Amino acid sequence: MTLDEPPPGVIAGIGAGALRVAQEIGGILLLTAEVVRALVAPRIDTRELWKNLYKMGNRSVPIVVLTALFAGGLMTLQTGPFVKKFGATALAGWAAGYAVLREMGPILIALMFSGRVGANNTAELSTMTVTEQLDGLRALAIDPVGFLVVPRVLAMMVTLVALTVIGDLVALLGAAVVAHAMLDIEWSTMFHSFADNLRPFDFLHGVYKSIAFGGAIAVSSCYFGVTVRGGAVGVGRAVNAAVVAAAVSIMLLDFLLTYLTG
């Protein structure tokens, strides 16, 4: 993707880019339709599902916890001085907690998840594709979508929600730690501030966003994995394209869900 020469003409370049994007969106939507169809009369390989749940969920906990700690701390660093200037320390937890639960928590965790799990998944599927293992499955009359894609999509949606729930709590803890260590705000002030100002709906808002993020990451990473072409170079490009598509769709879905549900 990055090695492409500049196109011969500006208009031709824009047209080619638009066509490519349209083709990718269409392909992702078609794959989504296939996944949904496979779910109606469940044809899911449960062993593959458990394996993916463990690999995507349990093994991502360290990176998610670290990211969430820093994200929560950052929110306090950004909002805390302002709150302190006006002497309203009781609101410190409101500002940081609201930002963490509704936006920064789910988005940052989803971005890290897309890097760790989504990219990894594309790498794995595209390696299988270029070594013709998918054709092998088809030759054995096993549907690659039902066998490989559906368990991965389900596993990513479930694990991202679980990781977001863990991450949100860790991020609030990180916010309190930074407030205590750098801004001299008492632990109890911070936790009372969380309890008084945050509603359960703020938490849920982040959680149901993460369901959508998980689905988007899963389908785009699988799409670029199964459509890859051309050996090692192709695998690198597929991973690159998958993470870019995941980042764009996370931001887009975030906007749509916030706007539609408030």
Place this chain on the structure above:
Amino acid sequence: MPDAELPRARWLHQRIEGAGAAALAALEAAVELWRVYVATWAGIVRRVARRRAHGRPRGELARQLYSIGNRSLVFIAVTLGFIGMVMTYEACLQLARVTGDFSQVGSQFLRLIISDFGPTLTGLMLATRVGAGIAAEIGSMKVTEQIDALRMSGVLPIDYLIVPRFIASLVMTLVLAVFGAVVMYTAGGLTAKYSFGVNLGLYFDASQVRARHVVLLVIKAIAFGAAIPVVAGFCGLRARGSSEGVGWATTAAVIGGSFAVIVLDFVISAAALFVTGGDL
């Protein structure tokens, strides 16, 4: 009962061994990452000291500037535009519930964008797009033995491959951070106007921005711009095997780059807080 004790002792032994091996591998990777970073600076010094282009492709820097900068424009505009809209929307929603006074939204949002969200979110997005791209490219060259071919021709792979990307990324991350901040702020302003009826004259208010916020944006953008190509190049050079190795390298680059951006952001913000004495 030595027979019953033995399996438990072995289990413990294996755990400790595993943790030790992981720690050693992490240390080794950190040392190697540091070496790549130092070698990149050495390459820049050599490049400046030796005027004649020796062992360096013509126009490579311009090509990297184009592929890192220009080709990321649409991506940065789309992602940061949407997140700017969401953030203003959330902030106005919350203000409407509490005070209903929107006069501070624009000025405070601008302060936050310049000192943190603009450079950080741009950095995160570039870690995804540019980091993955660099790692995929260098990783493919590594597994197809093109890197070994370079070495055999007496060309240092870091000078030839990473230095132009490093310089291009330093320049373009700064440019894109400013561009991203502008897009984010404008998108937020339009959302505030059309969803909450905030006066645009009231929104576009730079009274809260001080020189230290702009300095912070520049420092952060340069730090992220330096971290992303080094981490990605390091991951690419470590690729082993064939297509699977390239996939792993690209994944590691995305994770390493994003994590580096988040940690650097935290460190720089905390340092700024100490330097300014809590009045950021």
